[in-house]
Amino acid sequence: MTQDDTTNRDTQPDLGRRKFLNSAALVGLSGAGLSVGLSACNKESAPGAKAPSAKGEVATHSPYEVPPGQLDEYYSFSSGGHSGDVRIYGLPSGRQLKSIPVFNTDNLVGWGITNESKAIIGTRPDGSLKYSTGDTHHVHQTYTDGTYDGKYFFVNDKIHGRLARVRMDTMECDKITELPNIQGFHGTFTDKRDPVDPKINHTTRVFCGAEFSIPLPNDGRDMEDGSKYKSLFSCVDSESMEVRWQVLIDGNCDLVASSYDGKLAATNQYNTEMGVHYEDTMSSEMDACLFFNVARIEEAVKAGKVTTIGSSKVPVVDGTRASNKDPKAALTCYVPIPKNPHGVNITPDGKYYACSGKLSPTASVIEHALVLKWFDGGLANARDAVVAEPEIGLGPLHTGFDNKGNAYTTLFLDSQIVKWNVEAAIKAFKGDKTAKAVVDRIDVHYQPGHGFTSMGETREADGRFFNSDNKFSKDRFLPVGPLHCETAQLIDISGDKMKLVHDHSVLSEPHDSIIVRRDIIKTRQIYDMDEFPNAVKDPAESGVFRNGKKVTVKLTSQAPAFSLREFKLKKGDEVTLILTNHDKVEDLTHGFAMPKYDINFIVNPQETKSVTFIADKPGVYWCYCTHFCHALHLEMRSRMIVEA
């Protein structure tokens, strides 16, 4: 910024607000234990920083900056909340790279508009979408041997109780499963190691928790009798996407974690009271972290010790407290922890689960081996599996880990990230007065929800970055009306002190993300035409094919033209239009928009998509390419003629 710009600032009417912004930013930074390096960087990026010179040199501001032409080191996959999508960001830059439509409809790619996407989302008998809304919260990848394998990631829909799978070579959703007899599908986690089928060398189980209890079956019975409300914990097969089994439980499920040895899955419970009314859910001082003995559950399913609920065929085993009193036969273990916890996360060495208190200022550390010991009958009380319970601050929610035994927990009420050492917390819990759990704190802006570390949900946690996804951004960005964007704050955790690297804006309303090393992700450059059974493989096959009122229009695109310059239909035709993109050049995408018929989608290189509609409006309709593809992009059109 030049001297003139600074002068202009003074003449702006909102000077007070700018001053407030600056001082607020300074306050945040000064509390952050900044290194000399970062302070210097801030000086440089303050007014007066050098702009890129005319020669095309690039001004460098910070060791974290990704200069023009360079690529980020990490991908971050982030749920979009009630927008229903999943976003991909590059880190450390914070650049948003893509929004993957999942449970939402999307104009850009035609998700929810094309026949192929509708078949994945699911339709009603009249062809409309079964659901057009969704609420994505948790994103987790498939694992091989405790680390990401780049094959799939899974994401939940809290609203309608669905699990979606996204293939990571194309970054497209390819399957969605609706879980039976549940509501508020919240936590989900892929198994980190499935010992059952070594032939499939990646995760085969996805664990899913239901947050809301409902009458079972939920068909109008028992609606006023809260004692009849129940929750289920579900296991989905990652290949078939079928629900393998469900566990009937007491209390509810919130977040979900899986162990590195494939033996246990866990869910934190904030409503062990099984309250139907708001106040009831907070009446007890202790709730629980519930552990599932996966092998025993699968044995019980195999042995047919199951029931079914309503019209669902999914086998259900009984994991309630009353039926699981004998640890040696139990399917479930309820470990008491305080109070309305939120978040359960396992350390990268697989030894401990950290479960945040939310309404208690503590994090409870539960030892994996001790839970297994309880299941063997070697531990008198499930509570004895808790090996530490440090006070870390107000409103603790989610925890990420580095590779040095430290945990980083978001403190919603304190607006801080607290760094604490797990082994020190365990020593302090045992009575060692010299052991101090909390190592460092940093202010974030404001009210963090999820926080996650680079590769922190794998054995390859690298201790480089923590990203805080904050729930309120208030004054951190230019105001854009009453609805603000959210703040993501990237924090360098490689040293003793946490260092704030930068803020980047994220569109509302992200919940959870994973930070993945870029070498793990191997995407395709173009599609394979042979994978589309309806592909129009030769432009010469293009044309209008009539079978009574059913009409198929086949066409192809190749920059800068569609194979059909025009096509004729009759009023009342039921038309299926199939478009194959014959371009092979990476990134050469075409669009197809059909005025007044509400159709809009794209075809990427070598991809085929189709749409079905009734030609109910006679007239001329210029179907045009929406995606800038060529100097003659504007000329790329096809005239649809609907005869009266």
Ligand code: K7E
């Ligand atoms: Cu937002 Cu992960 Cu749904 Cu916590 S949950 S913040």
Ligand code: CUA
């Ligand atoms: Cu094809 Cu624009």
Ligand code: CA
């Ligand atoms: Ca509670």
